[in-house]
Amino acid sequence: MDFSTFLIQLLNALQYGLLLFLVASGLTLVFGIMGIINLAHGSFYMMGAYMAFALTALSGNLLVAILVGIALSVLIGFLLEWALFSRLYKRDHLDQVLLTYGLILIFEELRSLLVGDDVHGVPIPELLSASIQLSETLSYPVYRLFMSAVCILLAIVMYWLIRHTRLGMMIRAGSSNREMVQALGINIDLIYRIVFGLGVTLAAFAGMLAAPVSSVYPGMGNQVLIICFVVVVIGGVGSVWGALVAALLIGLADTFGKVIAPDYAGLAVYVLMAAVLLWRPEGIFRRI
Amino acid sequence: MPLPRNKTRNYLPLVLLVLALFPVFGSSYYNELIAKIMIMAIFALSLDLLVGFTGLVSFGHAAFFGAAAYSVVLLSPKYDPGNLWLVLPAAVLTGAAVAFVVGLFVLRTKGIYFIMVTLAFAQMIYFVFHDTPLGGGSDGAFLNVKPELRIGEKVLLDLNEPMQFYYIVLAFLVVAYVFLRVLLRSPLGHALAGIRSNEHRMQSLGFPVFLYKLASFVTAGGLAGLAGFLSACQYGFVTPEILSWHQSGNVLLMVILGGMGTLNGAAIGAFAFVVLQEVFSALTKHWQLLMGAVIVTVVMVLPGGLSSLPQRLKGLLIGGGNRNG
């Protein structure tokens, strides 16, 4: 591998890692703050991608589709939290795992009933459709760079939201002690609803943002789900920074694994995980 | 609160009788189905030891089941029957050994984290079989001839014979059930119950909690290995999908569906789960929607599982219903 190829692969790794971070960030938030293992997180990603497809087809504009999609996702998140999850907080984690397991099946079938089982593409917006020439033969689509920029921006916004706002303070307090926060007169139910809505929206947004690159197909949620869990395990439950670091590490392991030892590329990520867990059983970063 | 134990156990001889007589009347397809249910029941029992009796919610139990199933195929000669004396213990040991190694990692974590990490490790083992040439990659591998038990020239048991296979499965189900009953009454069983209700107290009382948990984990892995062995022998075919997280989710669902923490519950759950799948998939091509709806409903309104149903109904009739129970 010559040096310029190495740099391009590095770019690939970063770009993949940042997208992974975006998908996993919602998972780690819901997980860390509410203590819910949300298996349906991949379904929300899929839902987002399909919304991008359907709404772009309707409106002809990805930006409009994303804005409408975000509004819909928030609504769906609130609705699910109100109808199902809010009734389970006092129960075992196991019940929540199973609930979300059931939701996966339901969402996948609803997708099949509503949109069908075909593969669809979502056009890249005109404005971002150019590419940059990187080497003699290879160019890099601007949209991929744009995606990375959005991911970085969101990471900063989330950091600011959790560290420097009143809502963030309440969220952090709520994650450490639900009852105490409630006793202090903070509406913890509302906080949980917001966090869950945020989790759903982040996953759906990742799906919408990735749709023009990934295309839209049945079962696409399950593919990202497990790798997102690995991100959370490596990064540490509930830690947004941890998720970022872990996602980038996974991006590197996956990309260079594919180049150096293609037969074992799928394993590279898990070897990384085992190594981290040996070193720190609860992930790299422990708290929000 | 607990159900009068004697009463439920009175049904057991009857259930056993029905299972023993079933093949006399059943067609070959339903014999296979019942055999499958019994295999799943062993699998669910093994998980219940962890979830229901030790308080360890493992979301990676399919890894032990699957690794054992693969060991059967890998250890059997290509065109001759494998030796049951060798293959069966090897499969159980494989399940236990994988559980031992994974346990060393995952038992250092607790609660919700434990769920995640078991899932992640199971997924790692899934990829070992999926991506490496070890077991035929994502295409899976075939067991051309099933193992048999022979002494000298005489074949005592031949798993290729559906009838013999059925009764072997039934025998192993009974063995697994009795084994767990005995285990749970032993000092180890009491210690596990103690860990389940209050791990810190057990720790401060000087119990080697980690070792106990590891023992439970390894035992469950071995039993899951037994189920995996039987499953590989039933269909003569293994693919990485038998280690997938869906499989781990399904067996967890069986335990919950039946009601965790009761051995009968695990078996009932396995039965109910397989039958529901069978019935729903005959109904409509969108059968997974129904499956999902059942799961959500059970979680929302029936936290004690199916085996708590009689008592709940009684509660409803007599006491006006204690819905939080």
Next chain:
Amino acid sequence: MEQGFNRRRFLLSTAGIAGGLALPAAPVFAQGAKKIRVGLMLPYTGTYASLGTAITNGFKLAVDEGGGKLGGREIEYFTVDDESDAAKAPENANKLIKRDNVDVLVGTVHSGVALAMARVARETNTLLIVPNAGADEITGPLCSPNIFRTSFSAWQPSYAMGQVMADRKHKNVVTLAWKYSFGEQSVAGFKEAFEKAGGKVVKEMYLPFPNVEFQPYLTEIAALKPDAVFVFFSGGGAVKFVRDYATAGLRSSIPLYGPGFVTDGTLEGQGEAAEGMLTTLHYADNLDLPKSKSFKAAYFKAFKMQPDVFAVQGYDAAQLFAAGLAQVNGDVGKRADMIKAMETATIDSPRGAFTLSKAHNPVQDIYLRKVEGKENKFVSVAAKALADPARGCRM
């Protein structure tokens, strides 16, 4: 009708499970009706759901054209969703064979599932017609008098592509495919023809199925600068790869080729990125054949959509079965005569007429097609009456 048989199946299965399970329930119901029992084991959920539906539609269209009958007898369908899950394949096949006592088993799309089905079919001596799955083994080492295929072997379209690419003066080629048997067999078929014609495969790259993170491989290709790339993916993976390939700017400098699956049923998603791409398959969207035209019209009338290659394969599965049944006047008991008739039949397929090889795989023309708009348009015949070598078949 669909509703009807589903309800009956529900009754059967509940009666069987919940009730005494006294007897094999199905034959009791069926006596006197004397319908031919057709078992469709196809994916109706998951990634390949649309393919399963197309095959089912094609099969039923052929039956309906015969007035709902094959060989003078009415048809009763039994369906099982195989979910493209190979782990459940033996069990699902047994459902149809042992529970529903079907006379013929039709399926499936996924090669891993089909291989498991072929084993069950051999063990139980059930007539099996494979309407898609291309694993070479099915009409190779696993070949059997009771196993037929109306689609293709992985080897066929790829072998034809090897000749095409050599003819187009490409010398150094990189291949990329999913690492599972169909992907590996496609590459092997291509390599065999391409290297025989003097070309050289510089590098064979594989990625785990169904991984779709292609960027590292595209970077590798750009660094290797081959004359051309031969690729196999399908469904969502094919859509994403072709789009990624185009946006990486490789399309203009390094032409991309593949077997037809890369551009079949995926053009809607691939859009402009696939325009002009050359692929090889036993079907093209605008074949100038009377049978092709009448089939397309009838299919559109019945299902309000355009048929694809999968619908054709399902249609031909029914035609092949009909040819066998006609010979014995619908008496499936005369198995040997029926198989003889199927072996020697010439199937008037919408892809062009074909016969079967000794191993029961179609001997068929492979077409070179070019993507124009939303269609794979016929360019030329890449290989005339190409027969799979059926390696390992002892029949």
